[in-house]
Amino acid sequence: MMHAGLEHYLVVSFLLFSIGLIGVVARRNLLVIYMSLELMLNAANLALVAMSRFNGNLDGQVLVFFIITVAAAEVAVGLALIVALFRKRQSAHVEDLTSLKL
Amino acid sequence: MSVSYLFLEIMVVLTGLGLLLIDLWTPAVHKRRLGYAAAAVTALILALSFSKMVDPGAPVHAFGGLFVQDAFALFFKRFFLVAAVLVLLMEVEFADRIPAGITEYYAVTLFALAGMMTAASANDFTLLFVALELMAVTFYVLASFQRSRVASLEAGVKYLILGALSSAILVYGIALIYGSTGTMNFTKIAEQSARLKESKIAVLGFLFVLVGLGFKVGVVPMQIWVPDVYQGAPTPTSAFLAVGSKAAGFALLLRVLHGAAPEVALSWERLLMILSGLTILYGSLCAIPQRNLKRLLGYSSIANAGYLFIGVSVGTLSGASAVLYYLAGYLFAVVAAFFVICVVSKTHDSEDISELAGLWNRSPLLASVLSLSMVSLAGVPPLAGFFGKFLLLKAAAEQAVSYPGYYVLLSVAVVGVVISVYYYFGVVRAIFWSRDDQELSAIPISRPVKAALWVCVAGMVLLGVLPSWGVRVTAAAAGMLKF
Numbered sequence: 001m002m003h004a005g006l007e008h009y010l011v012v013s014f015l016l017f018s019i020g021l022i023g024v025v026a027r028r029n030l031l032v033i034y035m036s037l038e039l040m041l042n043a044a045n046l047a048l049v050a051m052s053r054f055n056g057n058l059d060g061q062v063l064v065f066f067i068i069t070v071a072a073a074e075v076a077v078g079l080a081l082i083v084a085l086f087r088k089r090q091s092a093h094v095e096d097l098t099s100l101k102l
Numbered sequence: 103m104s105v106s107y108l109f110l111e112i113m114v115v116l117t118g119l120g121l122l123l124i125d126l127w128t129p130a131v132h133k134r135r136l137g138y139a140a141a142a143v144t145a146l147i148l149a150l151s152f153s154k155m156v157d158p159g160a161p162v163h164a165f166g167g168l169f170v171q172d173a174f175a176l177f178f179k180r181f182f183l184v185a186a187v188l189v190l191l192m193e194v195e196f197a198d199r200i201p202a203g204i205t206e207y208y209a210v211t212l213f214a215l216a217g218m219m220t221a222a223s224a225n226d227f228t229l230l231f232v233a234l235e236l237m238a239v240t241f242y243v244l245a246s247f248q249r250s251r252v253a254s255l256e257a258g259v260k261y262l263i264l265g266a267l268s269s270a271i272l273v274y275g276i277a278l279i280y281g282s283t284g285t286m287n288f289t290k291i292a293e294q295s296a297r298l299k300e301s302k303i304a305v306l307g308f309l310f311v312l313v314g315l316g317f318k319v320g321v322v323p324m325q326i327w328v329p330d331v332y333q334g335a336p337t338p339t340s341a342f343l344a345v346g347s348k349a350a351g352f353a354l355l356l357r358v359l360h361g362a363a364p365e366v367a368l369s370w371e372r373l374l375m376i377l378s379g380l381t382i383l384y385g386s387l388c389a390i391p392q393r394n395l396k397r398l399l400g401y402s403s404i405a406n407a408g409y410l411f412i413g414v415s416v417g418t419l420s421g422a423s424a425v426l427y428y429l430a431g432y433l434f435a436v437v438a439a440f441f442v443i444c445v446v447s448k449t450h451d452s453e454d455i456s457e458l459a460g461l462w463n464r465s466p467l468l469a470s471v472l473s474l475s476m477v478s479l480a481g482v483p484p485l486a487g488f489f490g491k492f493l494l495l496k497a498a499a500e501q502a503v504s505y506p507g508y509y510v511l512l513s514v515a516v517v518g519v520v521i522s523v524y525y526y527f528g529v530v531r532a533i534f535w536s537r538d539d540q541e542l543s544a545i546p547i548s549r550p551v552k553a554a555l556w557v558c559v560a561g562m563v564l565l566g567v568l569p570s571w572g573v574r575v576t577a578a579a580a581g582m583l584k585f
Contacts, residue, residue, distance in 0.1 A: 040270035051281035070235040100330040
């Protein structure tokens with residue numbers, strides 16, 4: 001059986017990060033963009049946990065707890081904002097965010 | 103005791119929580135005035151920051167090296183407290199434009215302040231992340247606080263998406279740095295700094311962290327959000343973003359680049375210079391056609407981030423202390439400008455430059471304060487903005503002897519100043535020489551606003567005319583970083 005080394009975890013985490021980044025840049029729905037952002041944060045979590053394991057100290061895992069908490073707070077605020085905007089605009093698409101321009 | 107070094111932050115958070123509690127027993131008509139109480143307590147905390155218990159004199163590390171209390175951290179804490187007092191007074195003035203929950207607005211501002219103050223003391227990536235996110239999440243709320251205005255919500259959503267993106271990149275960068283060093287602590291990372299320059303993973307990590315912090319200060323190419331958010335957000339929030347969030351970003355940039363990874367920062371000198379030059383040009387050129395005052399200040403804040411970035415790229419003691427001095431002058435000029443916008447736009451819901459027509463006849467005080475602030479931002483002697491720019495350019499010129507690339511950056515900066523004189527004086531022209539239909543009703547100014555405006559004027563003038571004290575304080579603060 002093949003043993004999973006640090007590089008395997010890092011490759012997966014890098015792929016997750018890239019998928020998230022592509023999602024943020026390419027998708028047009030605010031909720032999907034938001035999900036992609038969470039994916040990027042979780043990519044960082046995976047990298048931190050793996051490196052923490054291979055570095056032999058727990059600092060990385062401590063940060064993961066904070067990231068999970070912060071992500072929850074961000075989601076609470078973010079979804080509230082998206083709902084409030086949807087009520088005003090009847091849309092959750094980035095193309096409709098055009099009231100602020102020169 | 104370690105906790106005593108957290109005294110200021112704890113006091114700020116308790117004030118915010120206390121406000122929310124007092125709100126329950128306050129009749130709706132008086133809720134607006136709670137802002138005065140909040141500003142008074144914040145001013146008291148500012149006074150307490152000079153006490154022996156908080157200010158140990160020598161740098162002290164607490165909580166296992168996570169937290170550092172030194173002159174650099176205290177400089178920024180006092181800076182944020184001054185900004186918060188002025189912003190809270192502005193929020194009271196703004197209260198009638200916030201349909202509900204004005205006390206929450208004050209409280210969330212205080213929580214953002216706590217985040218900034220903690221960021222100033224961060225000596226570890228864990229604390230850096232938590233402090234930055236405390237700031238970011240509270241600012242998402244503050245930016246969209248006028249829920250009935252689409253512009254405010256839109257500003258909030260834009261800040262949220264781009265802010266979350268930048269913090270995801272920042273966290274990934276932290277993970278990479280942690281992976282290659284095995285620690286989150288700046289002091290321990292600095293011990294390995296020479297080796298880090300060779301490690302591709304660590305350099306990529308620092309680049310990601312630079313992106314995350316660059317977003318906060320609004321440096322090219324992470325500046326897209328600035329004009330939109332400044333324009334759409336409630337005026338006091340824009341002011342706090344322009345001053346507090348930017349200064350916190352610079353405090354952390356200096357700490358990370360020159361505290362944790364001086365060798366990496368040195369090898370990036372050219373990259374930082376290019377970013378700085380591009381930011382100056384982008385901000386100055388895009389500001390020219392703007393008609394909305396807040397949007398204009400947004401672009402001006404991008405240009406100012408570029409000037410401040412000169413000090414970061416120089417990487418010398420004089421560069422870092424020039425950054426601190428410039429930020430102090432910038433604080434008073436920008437808060438004064440937003441104060442005037444806040445008062446003038448009270449009657450109309452417009453922040454267009456043409457609204458300033460005849461301001462001199464309507465209120466000589468507002469007209470002269472806004473002109474003074476524009477003149478200071480443009481860098482005309484003898485105001486604070488001039489001396490700050492002078493110190494930054496001097497720091498760059500000192501380095502130019504050994505690295506001629508700085509001559510290019512210096513000329514870019516001078517071009518930026520010339521362009522900025524044009525658009526800042528567009529505002530001054532609208533105040534004094536506008537031929538539009540003039541409204542001549544006098545603008546009433548409340549006493550706290552007058553006091554706050556005079557504080558800003560005093561700051562702008564004193565930092566320009568009597569620089570020696572300020573230079574000594576900023577040099578002592580910047581001396582805490584290793585150069």
